[in-house]
Amino acid sequence: MTALTAALHDPEDYSARHLSVLEGLEAVRKRPGMYIGSTDSRGLTHCMWEIVDNSVDEALAGYCTRIDVVLYADGSVEVRDNGRGIPVDAEPKSGVAGVELVMTKLHAGGKFGSGSYMASGGLHGVGASVVNALSARLDVEIDRQGHTHAMSFRRGLPGRFDAPGPDAAFTPQSGIERVRRVAKKVTGTRIRFWPDRKIFLKEADIARDSLLDRARQTAFLIPGLTIAVRDERADGEEPYEEEFRFDGGISEFCAYLAPDEAVNDVVRMQGSGNFTETVPVLDDNGHMTPTDVERHLEVDVALRWGTGYDTTVRSFVNVIATPKGGTHVSGFERAMTQVVNDQLRNTKLLKANDDPVTKEDVLEGLTAVVTVRLPEPQFEGQTKEILGTSAATRIVSQVVRKELRNFLTSTRRNEKQQARTVLEKVVNAARARLAARQQRETQRRKNALESSALPAKLVDCRNEGLDRSELFIVEGDSALGTAKLARDSEFQALLPIRGKILNVQKSSVADMLKNAECAAILQVIGAGSGRTFDLDNARYGRVILMADADVDGAHIRCLLLTLFYRYMRPMLEAGRVYAAVPPLHRVELTNVGKKKRGAKPEDRYIYTYSDAELQRTLLELEKKGLSWKEPVQRYKGLGEMDADQLAETTMDPRHRTLRRIRVEHAEEAASVFGLLMGNEVAPRREFIANGAQELDLNRIDT
Template identity: 65%
Template sequence: MTPRKTAAPTASDYDARHLQVLEGLEAVRKRPGMYIGSTDSRGLMHCLWEIIDNSVDEALGGHATGVDITLHADGSVEVGDDGRGVPVDVEPRSGLTGVELVYTKLHAGGKFGGGSYTASGGLHGVGASVVNALSERLDVEVDRAGTTWAMSFRRGEPGVFDDGSGEPSPSNAFSPVTSGSALQKAGRAKKGVTGTRVRYWADSQIFLADAEFSYQQLVDRARQTSFLVPGLRLSVTDKRRLPGTPGEHATHTETFHHDGGIAEFAEYLAPDEAVTDTWRLQGSGSFTETVPVLGEDGQMVPTEVDRECEVDVALRWGTGYDTTTRSFVNIIATPKGGTHLTGFEQALLKVVRKQVEANSRKLKPGKDRIEKDDALAGMTAVVTVRLAEPQFEGQTKEILGTNAVRSIVARVVERELTEVLTSTARARKQQSALLLEKIVAEMKSRVSARMHKETQRRKNALETSSLPTKLVDCRSTDTEASELFIVEGDSALGTAKLARQSDFQALLPIRGKILNTQKASVADMLANEECAAIIQSIGAGSGRSFDLSAARYGKVIIMTDADVDGAHIRTLLLTLFFRYMRPLVEAGRVYAAVPPLHRIEVVNRGRANDYVYTYSETELHQQLARLRKNGRTLKDPLQRYKGLGEMDADQLAETTMDPAHRTLRRVTMADAQVGEQMFTLLMGSEVAPRKEFIISNAAALDTERIDA
């Protein structure tokens, strides 16, 4: 076999300096997932976070006030800041300029105990160099001491692109720099102006073809960072004109700037009405650890160093039961938590248990203990710590591993939260009492759900059942095919019993208007007979313990009268589902029946009259016009249904309950949220907004639509 010939190597291929550079970065290109997690859009965004975090670190150190991020139409992304600028002088041990060192050497940077950064997000010294290695082209511009310096790289190798007078592109001719420095003077900078600008094109050889920068993720990250670094301005500009984005038709820019810090962040994240104010828990602690430090001889020497850990927590409780927690280390999000979040939750549970025990005579918690989920229900918290060189589990920095941080956070939270909950100030004392009552109610709700576990599956004739006595159940055991009609009033129940198909349609009557769960506590909701009957009939629990798979019916249909009171009851029921059985709404299993508003009787000579049902005023007028045009005789007066009880069983079945003829409206999360907001406005405790709403909309009211 004839050996295959290879191209003769050029001199630049054997340049020692470049062989060393590529030897280190080639490992990144061979195993990119080890450094950025994946090569899809998630990994692409992680590269961008690495560059943005370098700029934010300058702001954390008090050296930068603004970061500008631009998504260009050619697929590149640019990040600029007004910080000190990457050092451009020569580092004596490597003989490389600071720019080349940072962007070509793994584990190189100013965050390894050199005193340049006391707390930073970039900690492994591989972020910028990894992005460089995975970029088809990367350009750096640095403003320092009145000069603008520039340097370019192709897949990690320094050199010069021949852009001519055209736009910069990775496809332009590239010449590696084989001697001297690739860092060149590109012009003069204004006096006093410093900063760094990085623009790069992700390498299509590395990333998947469908990987793209997410504008929404970028905006969310910029907004989050603006909360975490008060006073920092971040702007995001999208020039890509991608369909479905805010910049679809023109260049779009959003700017974020917040001075309120994490307290303002917690308020922004909170999904519900407040039970407490946003409390700020702050403190610090110190610890000692042994870390390898780069010595003068270039060797890593184990050295014992003292560390300071600053803790800053903002938290508040709301009327809901969902928990929203965000944790950060030096403004880097840790979505999977770590030692700081563990310490926070341990201390929080300890303090709450102690306070409930101290107020047991008033709260009456019984023999059951408060669990973590009880204390966290309805809580929104932002937990941040700052320390030098934290230890993360992996380059993606999703979990903090520094063990000493757990005890420091726990001590700070325990001390500060105890002070808040035992405060004698009137406002805090009232809020603390409400909070403890809410937590105990959550515990009782969890215990109640556990006790009702047996009602979460269907009962057969041989089993005892604790289902509500007024529930008229169906015979089918097929959950998917079964339906539960929640009927307004006993009068409608009698007709519905005759109209239903008993094989798969169950009925539950409710009397009048149920409890306003928007304002009531969990304990009040559970004590309410109508709410308890609905929860018990559905059989999947409520609140945090709700289990969608245990629901006894495939559809829950609200069937109320076609009048103002019926609409009010429907809104009250939707509020109950939205607050305490939200997964049922999210799964699209909650419906509203659509009973007719009018019945038109068409006279037929010699045979029975025909009936036409209409469901709106518009449809009524259209039908009347059509029938009269066709010369049909109509019997007066037209019947206007004001209640389900006015229909006989055949009419109710044909118009509202029979799957072959009825119309159902599926309730979505958007419907429930809008309904809850309107209900809060019209029936809540705040009078001023309601008065303003009534006055401003009075002129638009059609008085003919009011039943008199």
């Protein structure tokens, strides 16, 4: 029995000797999740950005114009910048070199006062030291004062390695050394670290795409800053390199993020405000004294409305993304809703007895970038996902209210017309929301027996439980007849659609609701549409798209998935939408009874799902000495199958194959849907022309 176990059994024996005190960086290694969130790829990526953000802070302060990020084949990461360089002189109180202090002490850095950085992303002073603690090896080089200064660390402990790599022999040793001379004007910092695989999972890795996205994002947010990415991890391939530099600021960023055609030009809203904050300040006696400090907050917002319906709002504090928003986003949304409502009343687009438009109406089709800069922002947690500085709400709201009102009331011909179009779009969004809500309230049913408004062509099932119930959306009435005989009426419902439904990607909500096929699907699923969609009210546990195994069937599936993605996305996100996989060919064996004793009648048939699979199957049969009936039957549609064939291959849960449709990467999916199904013809034509060179002509279904 251990001492702690004994203490649990004997309360009198529990004393101070049972307590543990974690010294220095030991706490980081003991509880890494507290500092970086996790020890998987997400945590490893967070470590890299802790180092990059320090270089970005130099750029924010005006001292850095280039940052290089290199991913090496051995799993290490290097970040270089041409900023001022981490201080190498001795810190007065501790007598330790500034770089060693930053790398080995939690809450040590230049972000706590106002002398070094007026606005920075790293503010807790733990970023570099945490990365150091979680690294098997970390090398730092600083160009400063005409020399290159170097230090190395192993799991947070300073010392010297006698060879490259983290496995080299290590000698603990404090202090920094000069390794070579450089020009006095040359400054900068280079940090390379090898993640400690005793801490991080073996499969933890940095995804190149997410690195490129954030590097591009940061280059947008700091005009004039160049960020270069080099990935040397691909064996046998040339290193991947990409460089980002944008001089247009967040106006260019907003235009880049926008997924649709613009309704108005990008509106830039800038301003600032002051507030007083009470913070503990270290006095001359070494005591923390609550002190009122005057803060300055700068606001910079870019926005534009588009013809689409999705909302994209990206928010940042000192260039650090706040994906979960915070007080600055709250102030932005509050001001937007208030100003638009006021202007709608003034222009009589909203009558006196009309309900005000909501935040969702105002933000529909909006793309916006909201940035604020201030010293020592208050974040919720080290991962900095939510801004907590309360004064940001008021200041951002004031700036947006003033600038947006100027745009909406502008007398310039072009701006006046754009403002009118924006207001009309918001009103139409409100009307569509009310129409959708009314439809949901009138069409939702609690069970099949209570519903008298369901489409007559729906062939419902007896089981109402979500665990088993399935809705097959079937292409064509001919396939419906066969499917009725093939289904299990206990839990499988059928809804036929005629031909190709409306392309909702480039249609309005009103047009979608007028379309008989789209309206029937929404009505049968019974959970509403768009923002009012309630997954808990869906009448079926699964929705299965069952179309022919040809080009037209693929097109119909694409149109149906567009409908689900635009208006019933929670169904996709929950993994409750599937595509049936019907066969394309049926091979009928003629001599299976002679070659195989006890052969059953169903053993005479082999189903294949592609031309390539058919060719492979025929070759295998030929090798086995089995013959088949010529010609091989090729299904032109589901209606050609007998009920037992359709059940066996496509509908019977014991034999069928289903392909689950998921939306793992919503932004990429939205981009593809917009490209293939949207109003813009030119990008689609370019996509088809470029893809034609890579198309295998033998795969064309003719």
